[in-house]
Amino acid sequence: MSLGIDIGKFSIKAVQLSKDGDEVKVDNIGIINTFDDINKFNLDSLSKSQVSACLQDLLAKMNIKPKKVKNIVSSLSGKSTDIRQITTLDMPDNELLVSLELEAKKHVPLDGTEAIIDYFHLGNSPNELDKINVILVTTTKNKIKDHAEIVKNAGLKPGIFDCDPIGISNLYQFSNELPENGADVLLDIGHTSTTLVVWGKNSSYFSREIEIGGHQINKALMQEFNLDYQSADTKKNDLGVNSFDKKNASEDEDNGISIEQRTIFNDFIEEVRKTLRFYMKNNNQSFFNSFFLTGGCANLPGLSDFIASNLNVTIKDFNAFNNIKTDSSIENPNQFALALGLALRGFEK
Secondary structure: OEEEEEEEEEEEEEEEEEEOEEEEEEEEEEEEOOOOOOOHHHHHHOOOOHHHHHHHHHHHOOOHHHHHHEEEEEEEOHHOOEEEEEEEEEOOHHHHHHHHHHOOOOHHHHHHHHEEEEEEEEEEOOOOEEEEEEEEEEEHHHHHHHHHHHHHHOOOOOOOEEHHHHHHHHHHHOOOOOOOEOOOOOEOOOOOEEEEEEEEEEEEEEEEEEOOHHHHHHHHHHHHHHOOOHHHHHHHHHHHOOOOOOOOOOOOOOOOOEEEOOOHHHHHHHHHHHHHHHHHHHHHOOOOEEEEEEEOOOOOOOOHHHHHHHHOOOEOOOOOOOOOEEEOOOOOOHHHHHHHHHHHHHHOO
């Protein structure tokens, strides 16, 4: 068995998987909000002890006894880590580790503690002789300590620590083949941010955290319509990209000309476009194939079509539970994508 825990700021999700041969099955699944009253949701007041207490409550709700769980995978958010693909000389692992530690110090934000790294071999570089491609993941000792404290205070023994982009990539690879040519784009649209991942078999791995998610949309709606947080969240979930529409506000009654209103959804598109341009600038032989949307806010009404039309791209369905057996229907299954990807990591030897 493997337990994947997605410790989000708005909610915590957990998925427990079992594996019998090639069959993977959901044994237990649950979600809990970090604030009982959604109107009190406040990123600035969310403490580590509150998150630990919520995780403890979720485990109790799922009838999971923390001390009996042996295989746990949780993840650090994109802001807590630096992830990049690098090309380096092929060398023994002990020499490679020293080389990567020096490389990591160039990229990780310093917080007074030493850098902690992990890396994944991708194989030989197709472009440079005697070189290999590696995904380098870097964080700091403080970040690891803070995360371990949250897990430990919930009664669990800290296990594998992954990071959000790699967790989403694990799930994608579980049911999809990396494209031979070009790259696919994954957009994990959560409540406080969006994780963007670009990856192809012969295209560099790249990830970026975009600071727009359900929370920022809610805040914009609160300001525009003078709503409380709960009402804004309901409006967003019910109307999606049309939640900012006002009756007769965008139409000139004299000539009937419709004027498009710019909203935070347009800002989101611009951030994605800017990120993809940056990727293309550094990978000019690559191109984008399909876009996959997942995360708790991926299913907002009209969002998929809005992204497809504004970026002129093909959106494919990201079925988070594809090739994973489950006995019950799950509301908004894409919100469990990261927890699933983490639980799948627990099966790797």
